[in-house]
Amino acid sequence: MAQSKPIAQGIDITERKQSEETRRKSEEKYRSILENITEGYFENDLHGNLTFFNDSLVEVYGYTRDELMQMNYHQYMDEENVQKVSQAYNKVYTTGEPDGGIQFEIIRKDGIKRCLENSVGLMRDTDGQPAGFRGISRDVTKRKQIEETLRLSEERYRSILDIIGDAYTEIDLAGNMTFINKESFKFLGYSEAEFVGMGYKNYTTPENAKKLFEIYNRIYRTGEPARLVEYELTAKDGTAKIAEATTELMRDKSGNPIGFRTITRDITQKKQMEEALRQSEERYRTIIENIQDGYFEDDLAGKFTFVNDMICKHLGYSREEMIGMSNRLFQDEINAQKANQAFKEVYETGEPIKALDMEIIRKDGTIRFSEVSVSLMRDAQGKPIGFRGISRDVTERRKAEEQLKRYAAELERSNEEVKNFAYIVSHDLRVPLVNLKGYTSELRSALGVIGSNFDAALPHLNDEKRSEVAMALHEDVPEALEFITNSVSRMDSFINAILILARLGRQDLKPEPIDMNALVKTTVETMSHQLQERGIEVIVGALPHVAADRTSMEQVMGNILSNAVKYLDSSRPGRIEVTAQANGAETTFRIRDNGRGIAAEDMHKVFAPFRRAGKQDTPGEGMGLAYVQTLLRRHGGRISCESELGKGTTFIFTIATRSEKGARDA
Amino acid sequence: MPDIQDVTILLAEDDPGHARLIEKNLRRANIKNEIAFATNGQEALDYLFCEGGYANNKHASHVLVLLDLNMPVLDGYQVLERMKKDERTKRIPVVILTTTDDSREVNRCYELGCNVYITKPVDYEQFSEAIRKLGLFLMVVTIPDGVGR
Numbered sequence: 001m002a003q004s005k006p007i008a009q010g011i012d013i014t015e016r017k018q019s020e021e022t023r024r025k026s027e028e029k030y031r032s033i034l035e036n037i038t039e040g041y042f043e044n045d046l047h048g049n050l051t052f053f054n055d056s057l058v059e060v061y062g063y064t065r066d067e068l069m070q071m072n073y074h075q076y077m078d079e080e081n082v083q084k085v086s087q088a089y090n091k092v093y094t095t096g097e098p099d100g101g102i103q104f105e106i107i108r109k110d111g112i113k114r115c116l117e118n119s120v121g122l123m124r125d126t127d128g129q130p131a132g133f134r135g136i137s138r139d140v141t142k143r144k145q146i147e148e149t150l151r152l153s154e155e156r157y158r159s160i161l162d163i164i165g166d167a168y169t170e171i172d173l174a175g176n177m178t179f180i181n182k183e184s185f186k187f188l189g190y191s192e193a194e195f196v197g198m199g200y201k202n203y204t205t206p207e208n209a210k211k212l213f214e215i216y217n218r219i220y221r222t223g224e225p226a227r228l229v230e231y232e233l234t235a236k237d238g239t240a241k242i243a244e245a246t247t248e249l250m251r252d253k254s255g256n257p258i259g260f261r262t263i264t265r266d267i268t269q270k271k272q273m274e275e276a277l278r279q280s281e282e283r284y285r286t287i288i289e290n291i292q293d294g295y296f297e298d299d300l301a302g303k304f305t306f307v308n309d310m311i312c313k314h315l316g317y318s319r320e321e322m323i324g325m326s327n328r329l330f331q332d333e334i335n336a337q338k339a340n341q342a343f344k345e346v347y348e349t350g351e352p353i354k355a356l357d358m359e360i361i362r363k364d365g366t367i368r369f370s371e372v373s374v375s376l377m378r379d380a381q382g383k384p385i386g387f388r389g390i391s392r393d394v395t396e397r398r399k400a401e402e403q404l405k406r407y408a409a410e411l412e413r414s415n416e417e418v419k420n421f422a423y424i425v426s427h428d429l430r431v432p433l434v435n436l437k438g439y440t441s442e443l444r445s446a447l448g449v450i451g452s453n454f455d456a457a458l459p460h461l462n463d464e465k466r467s468e469v470a471m472a473l474h475e476d477v478p479e480a481l482e483f484i485t486n487s488v489s490r491m492d493s494f495i496n497a498i499l500i501l502a503r504l505g506r507q508d509l510k511p512e513p514i515d516m517n518a519l520v521k522t523t524v525e526t527m528s529h530q531l532q533e534r535g536i537e538v539i540v541g542a543l544p545h546v547a548a549d550r551t552s553m554e555q556v557m558g559n560i561l562s563n564a565v566k567y568l569d570s571s572r573p574g575r576i577e578v579t580a581q582a583n584g585a586e587t588t589f590r591i592r593d594n595g596r597g598i599a600a601e602d603m604h605k606v607f608a609p610f611r612r613a614g615k616q617d618t619p620g621e622g623m624g625l626a627y628v629q630t631l632l633r634r635h636g637g638r639i640s641c642e643s644e645l646g647k648g649t650t651f652i653f654t655i656a657t658r659s660e661k662g663a664r665d666a
Numbered sequence: 667m668p669d670i671q672d673v674t675i676l677l678a679e680d681d682p683g684h685a686r687l688i689e690k691n692l693r694r695a696n697i698k699n700e701i702a703f704a705t706n707g708q709e710a711l712d713y714l715f716c717e718g719g720y721a722n723n724k725h726a727s728h729v730l731v732l733l734d735l736n737m738p739v740l741d742g743y744q745v746l747e748r749m750k751k752d753e754r755t756k757r758i759p760v761v762i763l764t765t766t767d768d769s770r771e772v773n774r775c776y777e778l779g780c781n782v783y784i785t786k787p788v789d790y791e792q793f794s795e796a797i798r799k800l801g802l803f804l805m806v807v808t809i810p811d812g813v814g815r
Contacts, residue, residue, distance in 0.1 A: 423768075428736065430765040433788050435683035441790035442690075492788055503768070 040116075040137035043123065048073045048089070051132060060116070060139050062108035076106045092120050093130060103140070115141040167243075167264040170250060173220075175199050178259060187266045189236035208232050216260060219249055223257075230267070242271045294370075294391035297377060302326055302343060305386060314370065314393045316363035335359045339372075343387055346374050350384075358391075369398040419505050426499035433495065436488045440481055447477055494610065497623045501609060504630045509549040511635075516543035516553070516589075520578055523557045527565060536565060536574035543580045544587050546655050552631040553655075559624040560651050564593040567649070586637075587657045592650040598643040606641050628653075673809050674700045674726040678710035678745065679763075680737040684786070688732065688763070691794050695801025702726070707740025711748060714755050728809050732800075733780070735764040735771065743778060750779040757810045761800065 034041045040057030044050055049070045058065050061076060074082055081104040088102040098121035105113050120135035161168045161181035170179035177196050185195035188203055201209045208231050215226050225248035233241045247262040288295045294311025296304055307322045315322065315330055328336050335358055342353050352375035360368045374389035451473055458466060517540070524531070524538050531538060538561075546553070561576065568574040577592045598606060605611035609626040625639075632639050632653050643649035675697070679685040685703055692701070704710035710733070712718035716725055731749070735742035742762065749755040759781045764771075767785040775783050784800060787793045 427766055430786075430788055431681050431684065431736075434687070434765065434786055434790075434793060435681065437788060437790040438687045438793060439683065441794075442687075 040139075041134070042137055043132055043134045044073075045132045046093070046130060048086075052134075057137060060108075060114060060137065061106065062110050062112070067109070076108070077104060078107065081105050089120060089133060092122055092133065096122055098122070098135075113141075114139055115144045164263075167266075168261070169264065170259055170261045171200070172259040173257060175201075175216075179261075184264070187235075187264075188233060188241065194236075203235075204231070204233050215247065219247055219260060220257060223249055225249070240268075241266060242268045291390075292392075294393070296389055296391065298343075298387040298389075300347070300384065300386055302340065302387075311391055314362075314368060314391065315360060321363075330361050330363075332359065332361065342372075342374060346376050346387060347384060350376055352376070357394075360391075368393055368395045370394060419502060422498050422502035423506070426495045426502060429491070429495045433488060433492055436484065437492075440484050440488065444481055447473070447481075497609065501623065501626060501630060504627055505634065509552060509634060511547050511549055513545050514548055514550055514553055515545055516580065519550075519553055520557055520561075523554065523561055526558075527562065530565060534565075534568070534574060536568065536576065538576045539578070541577070541579035543578070543589075544582050544657065546587055546657060548635055548655055549631075552635065556628050556631055556653070559628045560591045560653075563624060564591060564595060564649070564651075568593060568595040569646070582657050585657055586654045588652060588654045590650055590652050592648060594648040597645040597647050597649055598641070599645045603641065603643065607639070671699060673728040673730050674702055675804075676702045676704060676710060676713055676726075676729055676731045678704040678707065678731060678737065678742070679734045680705050681734075684734070687793065688797055691797035692801050694794075695798040697801045697804060699804075700726075706738045707742065707745040709739075710745050711740065714749065714758070715752075729758050730804065730807070730809065731758055731760045732763045733760055735762060735766055735775075743774065746775065746778045746780055759807065759809065763800075 034054040037054070038056055040060050041052075041054040042050060042057055043052035049072050050068055051070070053065075053068065055065075058068060061068055063071065063076075073085055077085065085102065085104050088099055091097075092099050098119065100119045102118045102120060103115065104118070105115055107113055116137050117140045118135050118137045120133050122130050123132040123134050125131040158181070162183075164181075165183060167184035167187060168179075168181040169177060169184050172178050177198060180192070180195060182192070185192050188195070190198070190203075200212055204212060211231055215229055218224075219226050225246060227246045228244050229247070230242060230244050233243050235241050243264045244267045245262050245264040247260050249257050250259045250261050252258045288308045291308070292310060294314050295306075295308040296311050297306035299305050303324050303326050304322050305324075307319060309319070312319050312322055317325070317330075327339050331339060338356075339358060342356050345351075346353055352373065354373045356372045356374070358370045358372050360370050362368060371392045371394045372389055374387050376384050377386045377388045379385045454469070454473060461469065520540050520543060524540070530536075561578075564576045565574070572594065575594045578589070579592075580587055580589045582588075607625050607629045610622045629639055632655065635655055637653055637655040639651060639653040641649060641651050675692070677685055677688060679688065682705070685705075689701055702713055704713055709719070710731070712720045713723070714729065714731075716723050731745075733742045733745060737745075740748075742764065746760055746762075749758060749760065756779070760779070761782040761784060762775050762780045763784050763786060765786050765788070766772075772783050782803075784796060787796055
């Protein structure tokens with residue numbers, strides 16, 4: 001309180017006396033005013049001691065008038081308030097300007113704090129020198145309390161608005177933002193400074209702006225809030241955001257509209273998820289409606305709750321007929337039991353069942369075959385609520401399979417018949433052969449008996465008869481017998497060949513690991529005399545081990561090699577090459593010669609029984625390669641032949657490299 | 667013990683040519699025994715059991731059977747099987763004489779209880795030789811007592 005300044009001294013009182021009466025009256029007027037106002041009036045000296053005050057002030061301070069007089073402000077306030085008050089008074093003293101709002105707290109005599117607001121001005125003496133301060137003191141304690149309550153309340157609402165996670169905005173009737181919470185600018189990617197005062201047209205498309213305008217217009221007109229309206233907003237970075245907003249009209253005290261308040265929720269992600277879900281749902285629905293398989297869902301009682309078109313088609317019922325239908329209606333007892341058992345198993349184990357064979361009775365009574373896969377359907381809590389599955393109509397496939405099976409059985413049967421036929425024929429043909437041979441032989445010896453006795457009969461015949469009988473006895477009959485004997489021999493060898501072929505197809509194979517190098521070497525050695533004599537070169541490459549029947553392999557190699565030797569071209573030195581190549585489970589052998597070759601038109605005879613191709617200057621019955629082919633087939637192998645007339649022939653055959661099932665029955 | 671001369675040879679053979687060749691060759695081997703002919707399996711059994719066409723016959727005192735396999739009505743296997751199952755005939759010696767030389771069939775016949783298995787050679791010289799040897803063999807065979815009764 002301008003303590004540095006001395007208090008003014010030397011006051012002239014002569015002139016004051018002259019106008020004493022005037023002043024007395026004026027003073028009385030002011031005193032009466034002062035005593036009647038509710039605000040406190042005070043005067044301080046420059047040290048801050050109260051020099052004058054009204055009753056209202058006495059009441060506020062809680063001291064008696066006497067106690068209060070000359071009381072210094074230090075005495076009724078704490079240090080903090082002393083600082084505040086002294087600074088404000090100093091400023092008034094220094095500038096000479098009054099201060100209309102110094103707020104501070106006093107401590108009353110009874111210890112209660114009051115909040116005061118003083119309007120203070122400088123008091124000057126007649127010389128214009130500062131003499132003290134005067135002012136009005138208002139008790140604002142109550143107002144302060146209300147203000148604090150309001151501030152707390154406002155803060156509460158603001159903090160609620162900040163933590164709700166939804167945008168809260170208030171706009172005036174012109175559409176300008178008047179209040180926003182943090183979420184408002186955050187979700188569109190603006191800073192608060194950018195966002196405040198921004199019109200809604202800045203963050204939405206014209207189309208949406210129009211929609212918004214209409215909504216706000218309606219709210220304004222009807223006074224009814226618009227709840228959960230969806231619209232699109234554009235974020236700062238240009239991405240579209242989907243908002244869900246509830247807007248209501250804001251009114252002033254008198255009920256006049258002053259703007260709108262809106263709570264906006266960002267449902268972009270929710271929408272995206274919904275869309276993804278919708279697409280996914282659509283995808284599955286499209287798949288289910290377009291697959292060629294039937295799709296169904298059952299409740300736990302086995303009644304259809306959902307079916308696709310295809311299953312309706314399969315069963316011949318309409319969708320409406322199908323829903324709620326139990327399997328007993330389209331399955332006979334055996335199949336229904338089978339289905340129930342399977343569903344029970346799925347329910348108990350939780351494991352799906354795949355490709356269960358079922359018979360289905362269509363609405364029209366025809367029977368279809370179906371392959372059903374079933375799995376358990378659970379709710380969100382994992383509780384079983386039913387079954388879903390796929391039902392494939394396999395009727396056509398089943399028919400085809402059955403037909404194939406029939407064909408295979410027929411083929412096997414006819415194959416067996418052919419084998420048996422060959423066997424039986426070769427045996428039964430022997431019976432008449434025995435007779436033919438036996439009785440030609442008997443005939444020959446009978447003829448011998450006749451012949452030896454014939455000479456005795458000769459003298460009884462004339463010359464003509466004699467030579468006739470001699471002709472018959474010594475030429476015609478022996479010649480006829482010769483032809484019969486030769487033909488019978490040929491027939492015998494044919495029958496034997498067929499018999500061998502039939503036996504090769506029946507005999508038991510004993511697969512064992514075979515070193516083909518050793519086997520070929522042995523085979524070549526048995527022919528060594530012939531090879532040396534004719535200067536034939538045999539080259540054997542590195543041959544692998546195979547799993548096969550040893551005797552069969554000896555026959556195969558023996559036949560092919562002796563054929564190669566047999567049909568060499570005498571005009572050039574013979575050369576036979578044996579090579580092999582293992583490729584996976586199979587080994588391919590090649591036996592190449594530089595012999596006379598086979599003409600293209602004879603190729604089909606190569607593996608046929610009793611057929612011999614080309615020039616026949618070597619003995620043989622034409623069965624060798626037929627045997628070879630039968631043996632290789634029984635080993636699951638095959639043989640082919642490449643040849644060029646005049647150049648040579650290559651026989652190529654394959655056999656399992658090594659396998660327990662290296663041989664199997666043909 | 668019966669004299670081998672008293673033994674009747676039952677030749678079961680459907681092919682008359684074969685039967686005749688066998689008979690001829692047996693005779694040439696100096697077999698003088700009585701030979702009975704059956705042209706199928708049923709006839710052979712009827713002869714052995716004195717049934718059917720042989721119902722009025724007396725049982726031959728001792729029999730030895732030369733049996734072909736492939737015969738009509740009843741084949742050789744069936745005849746062999748029935749003979750070996752029947753108390754009256756199971757001890758009668760049976761010689762299988764057939765064209766088949768398949769090892770499986772040979773085994774089957776021995777399993778069914780045949781005594782000798784001979785394959786008829788197609789070649790006549792060998793055929794004659796085989797029958798001649800059979801004849802020699804038959805001459806030294808001892809037939810069990812009381813068979814055929």
